[in-house]
Amino acid sequence: GTVLCDECVSTGFFLTRAPLSTSKVTDKDSADPQSPAPGAGLSPSTLGFAVSAQDTFKCPDDYGFYPHSVSCDKYFKCDNGVAELKTCGNGLAFDASDPKYLTENCDYLHNTDCGDRAKLEPPITAPHCPRLYGIFADEAKCDTFWNCWNGEASRYQCSPGLAYDREARVCMWADQVPECKTEEVANGFVCPAAGELSNVGSFSRHAHPEDCRKYYICTEGVARELGCPIGTVFKIGDTDGSGNCEDPEDVPGCEDYYGDLDLKTIRKSELLAGLQSNGQSRNAPAPKSAASKPRPQASPRPAPQQPRPSDDSA
Missing domain, CATH: 2.170.140 (Antimicrobial Protein, Tachycitin; Chain A)
Incomplete structure (x- = not known):
């Protein structure tokens, strides 16, 4: 899913x-x-863990949360004037931006200004996770x-x-x-050379070779992959390098792209959610019925293109 x-x-x-x-x-x-x-x-603020305190720290006030002097992922919690050294989760750092020191907040490292507090605990790794x-x-x-x-x-x-x-x-x-890599940009699709298409300026649209809903746009020779709103598919235009998103029943070979899905309900819910804008929708999954149905090749494709790489799962 x-x-x-x-x-x-x-x-x-x-x-x-x-x-x-x-x-x-x-x-x-x-x-x-x-x-x-x-x-x-x-929230990251809940992810501070108490550790044995070797540091000597005197609480400025009876209650508060204070940054460690050299470690960005450590801080002191003061309760009734007693300091407890705590460590954020591995990959988090203490956010010391509260001028009153009343906020206990461990945030992502890229969100935290550590300043001179450059020291961090060694990374703890997991599959796909350089830190936890x-x-x-x-x-x-x-x-x-x-x-x-x-x-x-x-x-x-x-x-x-x-x-x-x-x-x-x-x-x-x-x-x-x-x-x-070059082959990862627009799945390796290559835009037509300048002047190859008639009546086309610096912008053109081209059907995806396998998926009725997807298409490519070429701007100044750079290819980008887009998708039609849910409930529509891409229809090749009457002139080279043109096309629009239309109802599947109006596109030969793509009539059954959405299978048994209730398109009226989908369109209504998508509209209510405000998902459609400027003729482009969110990246919704293609229905299972569409996965095994290649786009029909009604006419020769004018734009040269490289083989589509296999979509192996990560």
Whole structure:
């Protein structure tokens, strides 16, 4: 199963500077896609653990939470003037931004300004997790990243055409992410050469060779993969490099793309949720009936393209 979202910002993981669209995909070492993410109901602020205190620390006030002088993932909890040294979960750091020192908050390392508190506990690793807590890029696929919570990894995948940017921590256009190999950008689709298509300027659209709902746009020779809103499929236009998203019944060979799904209900719920904008929807999973049905090749494709890589599971 897949959980869909265009702006995964409710968890505070992202600042959206590009079209952000991700799918949560689960496997044996991932959370149930319909259940909360690992650690749901807990905030990083609850993840401080008491340790034996060798440090000498005098509480400035009877009650408060104070940063360690050299360790970013350690802090002191003062209760009735008695100091207790605590350590955040592995991959978290103490947020000392509260000027009154009344907030106990362990946050992700990339969200925390450690300043001169550069020391950290050694990493504790788990599959796909360099530390027990954090958001990490996949080791092999540039469109995939992992949300690790106490060593439990949940896999997320950017929408078609996007890839995970390790620095910005958002899904960006794949051609803008340095880690993406050439064959991973738009699945290796190659835009037509300049002047190859008639009556086409710097922008053109091209059908996906396998999926009725997907298509490619070419802008100044750069290919990007997009998808039609749920309930529609891509229809090749009358002129080269053109096309639009239309009802499946109007696209020969794609009439049964959605199988027995109730499209009226889907469209209504999607509209109510505000998912459709500018003719593009969230990255919803293709129905099972569509997976085994290649797009019909009604006419020769004008744009050259490379073989589509196999979609092996992570």
